[in-house]
Amino acid sequence: MTIEEIELAxxxxxxxxxxxxALEGPELSHQEVYYPLGFPTVLRTNSPxxxxxxxxxxxxxxxxxxxxxxxxxxxxxxxxxxxxxPTPEFRVMRPLLIGVANTSxxxxxxxxxxxxxxxxxxxxxxxxxxxxxxxxxxPFCLIATQYATPxxxxxxxxxxxxxxxxxxxxxxxxxxxxACARAGWMYVSDDASFLIHDVEDRQVTGNCHRFRxxxxxxxxxxxxxxxxxxxxxxxxPSIELPVSSMPGITGTPTAEADFIVFLNRHLxxxxxxxxxxxxxxxxxxxxxxxGTAESLAVQYAAIERLLKAEIFELRYxxxxxxxxxxEALARDGH
Numbered sequence: 001m002t003i004e005e006i007e008l009a010x011x012x013x014x015x016x017x018x019x020x021x022a023l024e025g026p027e028l029s030h031q032e033v034y035y036p037l038g039f040p041t042v043l044r045t046n047s048p049x050x051x052x053x054x055x056x057x058x059x060x061x062x063x064x065x066x067x068x069x070x071x072x073x074x075x076x077x078x079x080x081x082x083x084x085x086p087t088p089e090f091r092v093m094r095p096l097l098i099g100v101a102n103t104s105x106x107x108x109x110x111x112x113x114x115x116x117x118x119x120x121x122x123x124x125x126x127x128x129x130x131x132x133x134x135x136x137x138x139p140f141c142l143i144a145t146q147y148a149t150p151x152x153x154x155x156x157x158x159x160x161x162x163x164x165x166x167x168x169x170x171x172x173x174x175x176x177x178x179a180c181a182r183a184g185w186m187y188v189s190d191d192a193s194f195l196i197h198d199v200e201d202r203q204v205t206g207n208c209h210r211f212r213x214x215x216x217x218x219x220x221x222x223x224x225x226x227x228x229x230x231x232x233x234x235x236x237p238s239i240e241l242p243v244s245s246m247p248g249i250t251g252t253p254t255a256e257a258d259f260i261v262f263l264n265r266h267l268x269x270x271x272x273x274x275x276x277x278x279x280x281x282x283x284x285x286x287x288x289x290x291g292t293a294e295s296l297a298v299q300y301a302a303i304e305r306l307l308k309a310e311i312f313e314l315r316y317x318x319x320x321x322x323x324x325x326x327e328a329l330a331r332d333g334h
Contacts, residue, residue: 028073036139037194037205038064038253039147045074050120050135057136060209064253065196070142072116074135077104079121088134095292097141099134107134109141111292116142145291148194148205149302152288155188155204155255156180158330162204162255164193164309166284167263174213175220176263179319180326186252187211187243195302201256202306208251213239220319259329260311267315273325276313 028044030051035041036058043054088101097109104121116138120131144150153166154177165173174190181187189206196203215237218225227239243251262276262284282303289299312329316322328334 026075028075034058035061035063037061037143037148037207039067039139039143040065040069041072041139042069043072043074045076047074047076050074050076053131054135057132065147067147068114070114070116070139072118072135072138074118074120076120076122079104079123092290097290101134105134107138109138111142111145111295114142114146144194145295145299148196149299150288151193151195151204151285151306152191153193153260154190155193155206155257157186157188157252157255158327160256161258161330162188163259163261163326163330164204164257165261165263166281170214171263172265173263174211175217176319176322178211178213178221179323181249183323186250186255188252188255195257195306197298197302202258202309203254204257205254208253209243211241211243211246213241215239257306257309260306260309261326261329262311262313264313264315265317269315271316271318271321271325273312273314273329276311278307278311281311282307
């Protein structure tokens with residue numbers, strides 16, 4: 001799809017004006033359109049290697065939404081000899097989100113203009129996992145403020161009924177989502193879900209094309225033992241698997257969130273599914289939100305729409321029991 005076609009499909013009255021957001025330096029002569037999570041994203045760069053890396057990150061997503069395109073400009077520059085392997089740090093200066101590793105590696109996201117400007121050194125641009133941190137998350141920052149509300153939850157669906165598996169980091173969201181998927185459930189996301197704006201229902205989307213586990217998952221799932229552990233963001237080593245390589249696992253890009261289930265693997269006592277307080281759920285969900293005052297107002301309204309779903313706490317220690325209990329919830333509604 002060409003830029004002209006994107007303009008016509010999304011908003012012909014407001015053509016894309018890249019000149020206002022152009023990066024200093026070499027001409028960004030390489031261009032492609034991708035659809036991370038289904039949202040149109042126009043990538044321009046001076047490096048064909050960046051297009052190849054972006055293809056690996058986003059080519060599995062198909063277009064599903066007719067939103068105004070996100071614009072990502074990537075400039076590749078010479079290496080910084082004094083800091084060849086920098087660790088990025090991220091700051092919020094509304095309406096800007098800024099990630100800085102050094103003078104040769106940084107990202108600037110403009111929430112108001114729906115643009116991302118990325119500068120990368122040549123060596124960093126060839127390291128796929130580092131590139132995923134600096135480039136791969138950039139469109140998601142805009143998706144999560146302009147077009148959808150991020151939910152710190154995995155999402156799975158059984159017989160057409162979706163369940164958000166929520167909780168703090170380490171609560172077991174990915175493990176339980178994977179256990180459900182192995183049992184024949186539809187898989188939507190393993191840790192980050194997005195509640196779509198501009199719809200009346202509770203439609204959730206996510207990256208249904210990969211699973212990401214903590215290294216401790218090998219204790220539960222022997223099939224992931226021996227796989228490479230990567231650090232995708234500071235302090236979070238993970239094992240990643242493409243869903244296409246996992247026999248019997250079926251992904252789906254969206255599901256209706258009929259239930260929200262907070263996971264609790266540490267409370268002593270018998271396993272059970274009990275009601276959960278809506279005000280506590282609201283507080284938890286708001287903690288991950290960021291953006292302008294206008295975008296936050298939209299996100300808060302989306303959270304209220306989501307909280308019309310039934311909310312529970314799942315207290316468990318055995319994965320098989322948890323999967324069977326969730327099946328009963330999806331099947332019977334209690």
